[in-house]
Amino acid sequence: MNNQKEKVVVVGAGLMGTGIAHAFASSGFTTVLVDTNAASLSQAKASIEKILGDGVRLGKVSEEKAKESLANLHTTGDLSEAAAGANLLVETVSEQLAVKKAVISQAAPLLAADAIIATNTSALSVTEIAASVDCADRVVGMHFFNPVHKMKLVELVRGLATTDEVVARTRTYCEQIGKTSIVVNESPGLTTSRMSALLGNEAMWMLQEGTATAEDIDTALRLGFNHPMGPLELGDLTGWDTRLSVLRYLHSTLGEKFRPCPLIIKMVAAGRFGRKTGQGVYRYEDGKQVPGSGLKASAL
Numbered sequence: 001m002n003n004q005k006e007k008v009v010v011v012g013a014g015l016m017g018t019g020i021a022h023a024f025a026s027s028g029f030t031t032v033l034v035d036t037n038a039a040s041l042s043q044a045k046a047s048i049e050k051i052l053g054d055g056v057r058l059g060k061v062s063e064e065k066a067k068e069s070l071a072n073l074h075t076t077g078d079l080s081e082a083a084a085g086a087n088l089l090v091e092t093v094s095e096q097l098a099v100k101k102a103v104i105s106q107a108a109p110l111l112a113a114d115a116i117i118a119t120n121t122s123a124l125s126v127t128e129i130a131a132s133v134d135c136a137d138r139v140v141g142m143h144f145f146n147p148v149h150k151m152k153l154v155e156l157v158r159g160l161a162t163t164d165e166v167v168a169r170t171r172t173y174c175e176q177i178g179k180t181s182i183v184v185n186e187s188p189g190l191t192t193s194r195m196s197a198l199l200g201n202e203a204m205w206m207l208q209e210g211t212a213t214a215e216d217i218d219t220a221l222r223l224g225f226n227h228p229m230g231p232l233e234l235g236d237l238t239g240w241d242t243r244l245s246v247l248r249y250l251h252s253t254l255g256e257k258f259r260p261c262p263l264i265i266k267m268v269a270a271g272r273f274g275r276k277t278g279q280g281v282y283r284y285e286d287g288k289q290v291p292g293s294g295l296k297a298s299a300l
């Protein structure tokens, strides 16, 4: 595949769309970033310029490469114009089924005849999204991680109709943008969210039972397994409100082992969502974790 001739459309210029557009533009693809909100587009462009500028300052990207990457990037509010003749569409609009379906059904007939339609949904069904077009065999999940320019993984999700050929071509796109892909047959929580939810839930059960202190549970996984962050610190970062809704969904789809730990339900009821509310398992002051502030089993 000669990526210089390939046109990629990224729909949704939010947090994820910005990173995905940067990845394709800086890998030589003609990249068109689309959003209905003009402010999102200008914010995305500024963020991409900053990522490239930082790369140049740190000596990771040459000035010429940064200029080329920006020249590959185009922004527009017009989805139909952007989609015309494109080889790959990556949909990364807000996580609402109806919005995603509307985007791909408008774009599908305008893309190149063998174009791949990818969705970056975190939790919706790729099969259900694909059902809105008559080329469901070319719809695949491409689940990126935040921040896209730092995270190497893409989880590819095979919907009911996705062909092996489409999965193989999507893997090639991942390689071309410097990412490593894994393939998951559509299933709730894919591999990453499912594993992370279970780990975070188990850590909370241990805290609730008084097995060890919060600090020691986190230290165990950081130093014993080389995790960059402990599961309780990670839950504070993600937000226990988000964690709880993921666990409830996995409990309803995958069964008993995902039943949310009562301590999570209690913390969410108390508004202790984590970093964003200043308190979760730990307390935060000026964005920094207060040493020794981990929730004590004796206080539960």
Ligand SMILES: NC(=O)c1ccc[n+]([C@@H]2O[C@H](COP(=O)([O-])OP(=O)(O)OC[C@H]3O[C@@H](n4cnc5c(N)ncnc54)[C@H](O)[C@@H]3O)[C@@H](O)[C@H]2O)c1
Binding pocket: 011, 012, 013, 014, 015, 016, 017, 034, 035, 036, 037, 040, 092, 093, 094, 095, 096, 099, 103, 120, 121, 122, 123, 143, 144, 145, 146
């Ligand atoms: N944030 C994450 O860590 C993360 C990680 C992996 C996947 N995802 C998934 O990626 C998708 C986007 O998430 P995000 O965090 O970037 O959201 P975001 O809210 O930052 O961005 C969404 C963007 O979509 C735009 N949009 C909405 N409707 C549109 C339409 N009809 N046409 C064009 N643009 C439209 C909005 O204006 C907004 O700029 C979601 O499906 C989310 O589940 C998010």
